Amino acid sequence: MFKKILIANRGEIACRVIKTARKMGIQTVAVYSDADRNALHVSMADEAIHIGPPPANQSYIVIDKIMEAIKASGAEAVHPGYGFLSERMDFAAALEAAGVVFIGPPSGAIEAMGDKITSKKLAKEAGVSTVPGYMGLIADADEAVKISNEIGYPVMIKASAGGGGKGMRIAWSEAEVKEGFESSKNEAANSFGDDRIFIEKFVTQPRHIEIQVLADKHGNCVYLHERECSIQRRNQKVIEEAPSPFLDEATRKAMGEQACALAKAVGYASAGTVEFIVDGQKNFYFLEMNTRLQVEHPVTELITGIDLVEQMIRVAAGEKLPFQQSDLKINGWAMESRLYAEDPYRNFLPSIGRLTRYRPPVESVTPTSVVRNDTGVYEGGEISMYYDPMIAKLCTWAPTREAAIEEMRLALDTFEVEGIGHNLPFVGAVMDHPRFVKGDITTAFIAEEYPDGFQGAVLDEPTLRRVAAAAAAMNRVAEIRRTRISGTMNNHERHVGVDWVVALQGESYHVSIAADREGSTVSFSDGSSLRVTSDWTPGQPLASLMVDGRPLVMKVGKIPMGFRLRLRGADLKVNVRTPRQAELALLMPEKLPPDTSKYLLCPMPGLVVKINVAEGDEVQEGQALATVEAMKMENILRAERRGTVKKIAAAPGASLRVDDVIMEFE
Structure with missing residues (x-):
């Protein structure tokens, strides 16, 4: 077994890996940027090495800097977490060439399945049902429009190297394809260093259900059942659960066996996830394979009792899986709520700043309930604009789905977060929503149930x-x-x-x-x-x-x-x-809020990427006015009504705070 591993990541996933490594008696090495000098994962690790400035493309995703840290620390293996370099074939290959073990799949499997275009081609060749789409490289926005017209609207524009909702847009018209194509390319380049884009049919009313697989280097592969991940906003998961309230045993078995067959076909070894979209008749279609640990892995751990990070480390060290498919039973029900530094009252736009109060619920394990909180922050710490806005993953387990939801309700109400905007109120409201309670959910849930945005829950x-x-x-x-x-x-x-x-x-x-x-x-x-x-x-x-x-x-x-x-x-x-x-x-007059209808205000802290109009321009309802980037996401700000631009107060490159004026209308 390894004596020392380096974690090529940050935040809650770095802390999560450190916890398991510590349990196994393995020393850990953290890496950090200037912005993360005082981060929790840095203080938790046995060693910490500085790797550069805050932007990820100057630190966390620079392979040479990670390789230098490995050499300096003497680490024998590297766990990549998720995001950043976790699905970069060239990173895994660089480690192999240096004689350092990659705690993940072989570089060939990453190359085959980590690239979403290649993975869909291989899945189709293997007889796996796939969503209609165009898997070739797309040169420009005009070609994207032509392809979309042939597929039929709506379409999904996706980054080939993407993940976590980055570089992803749904387009319902030619205009939205042109706009979405450029934004997706920009986001993909900034987040992954790879701006390749593909397009596929967007299946309406789908459920997002994924299968967790685990394979070793001795030809063994098992599936650890499924996770339902249908509560999403901007194509990024918010609430996950295991198992799915929708699947029956026959469908679960078919999906699991297909996922394992696909993993074996590419020589997979480690933890991985095969994602499917499932329609109302339980027909399932291969979406992609994530050749890494998933954010939502804790719910699988809670219903199976298996530490996936530990198994990844043991597989990387050459050990055989200690169980077979027949050993893996579903025990109870687990829920995960992702706590994001995003303001649900402002359409989930990012929020940054200091956590003036951060008091998560007490973690506990009893025969009838579990409360678990995977986090990478602490009270007094800063939420940076440079990285993913996740603060924590709150998980609960109970013998039944109803009981797991009730445990989550109480845990969310107990969770204290102050100093920044966050989505605790939203996930709390979802836990009480009749559709969610019944399990009647799709990936369109948020758009359908909160068409005008989240304004807070109304109690019964x-x-x-x-x-x-x-x-x-x-x-x-x-x-x-x-x-x-x-x-x-x-x-x-x-x-x-x-x-x-x-x-x-x-x-x-x-x-x-x-x-x-x-x-x-x-x-x-x-x-x-x-x-x-x-x-x-x-x-x-x-x-x-x-x-x-x-x-x-x-x-x-x-x-x-x-x-x-x-x-x-x-x-x-x-x-x-x-x-x-x-x-x-009853006799007191009501105080009215100030009128800001004549201003375009910055809805979040961020950088102005683009100003689309000039002073004196007439604008129409829905017209793009400006683009603001925050936490690796581009946000296009649009006109709410017709008007004329009187004054532009911000220029491209400007760093703005919440409610700073971008432009004024007559």
């Missing part, structure tokens, strides 16, 4: 009542503290009333509180009541309560006459007033 009546009861009980605790403080100062104690009006989400509940040593009974005007118990004290940012015998977890902030409460994807302003105060509050 039973949940609202539970929150109202909790807020009333919490307010009573806060009032008692206030009366004691004022009583100490004024030598008398103010009486705390029992009647209150709780206003939230457009509803008002008239309640009365009867308190005892164990908690409070909150009675509503319709005669119903809820029992509330908790050890929450004023000032605590997280409240864990029992309401009506069931747990309720909320993030708590103080506002005048109440609280800001966040849970289940909702961000609530909750006012708790006396009946007289509630009466007077």
Whole structure:
């Protein structure tokens, strides 16, 4: 077995590999750019080597710099993680030439399957069902339009060396093909150093289901069942689960056997994933093979009990797989929510800055539940604009899908993140969405269920009542503290009333509180009541309560006459007033937000790549106005209505903050 390995990656996946290596007694070497000097993976590793400036194309994906770090450290093997160099055949070949073991498949398998154009050709030759498309190289946007017209719209424009949604666009018209082709090429070049593009038919209403395979160097290959990855935005996965709620055993077996056959055909050895799209009749089509570890691998580990990183290391060291296909059973259900530094209220645009508060839920393992959090950040750390916006992967396991979802709900409500925009509210809302709960999902879920963007969850009546009861009980605790403080100062104690009006989400509940040593009974005007118990004290940012015998977890902030409460994807302003105060509050005028309709504001921190218009130009609704790049993604900003450009305030190359003015309209 290896004594020392280098991890050619950063963030949560580098930390993940370090944990397994440490468990196996293997020393680790981290690499880092200027931006990652204080990163978590650097402090976790036994050694750390600096490799260059923040941009990945000047550090993490420069093969020569990684090779220098390997030589300096004396590492015997390299784990590439995912992204960056993980699917670069020339990197694997360089390691082989240097006598360093690549903890991944042979370079020939990467060449055959890592390239999406080649892999589709090989899959078709092997009799695997593939999506209609054009697998040749595409010279320019005009050729892309011609090919798209022949295939039929909609089409998917994809980077051949792509992954993680980078270099990928869906086009529904000739104009969108031209625009998408150029953006995909740019993103692919910046992210992978390879701007080759291919086009295929976009299958509407598909489910994205992938098979995890594991093969050794002795001809053995198994599949570790499937993962459902259909909750996606901008073609990047957000929520994954294992197994899929859609597959039956026969389809699962057919997909698994086909995936293994494909892996064996290219001499595969290591962990890999064969991705399929599956239609409503359970017909499945080969999409691509990722010749690396997947971001969502933890859900497979949770239902199989197998450490995939450990098996990758053991296979690379020449060991045989210690199990056969018949040994691999599905145990329970697992969920994964990807926590991204992306603001769901701004169409998931990237957010950067300092994590002023980062308190993940406590990781735990019991016979009936597991909470796991794979992360690469810490409180006080910076989220950089140079890399992928992932903060953490929160995973839960339980014996059933329903129980795994409930575990995830509570874990998400417990997760505290402040200082940046993030998608915790969104994934929390999805966990309560009726379609998701039923398993009725496709890759179009977000577009269909949130066509106007995510504006926060709307809680149902039973949940609202539970929150109202909790807020009333919490307010009573806060009032008692206030009366004691004022009583100490004024030598008398103010009486705390029992009647209150709780206003939230457009509803008002008239309640009365009867308190005892164990908690409070909150009675509503319709005669119903809820029992509330908790050890929450004023000032605590997280409240864990029992309401009506069931747990309720909320993030708590103080506002005048109440609280800001966040849970289940909702961000609530909750006012708790006396009946007289509630009466007077109805007479107060509503404060309106400022009018910004005459400005194009930068929706995220980033660099201006392109300004498409000039001062005095008339623009039409939907017209491209500017392109802003952040976290390796190009974002095209469009006109919301007809108008005339009065002033342009930013030029290409400018670095902008959120809400900086790009241009003004007449």
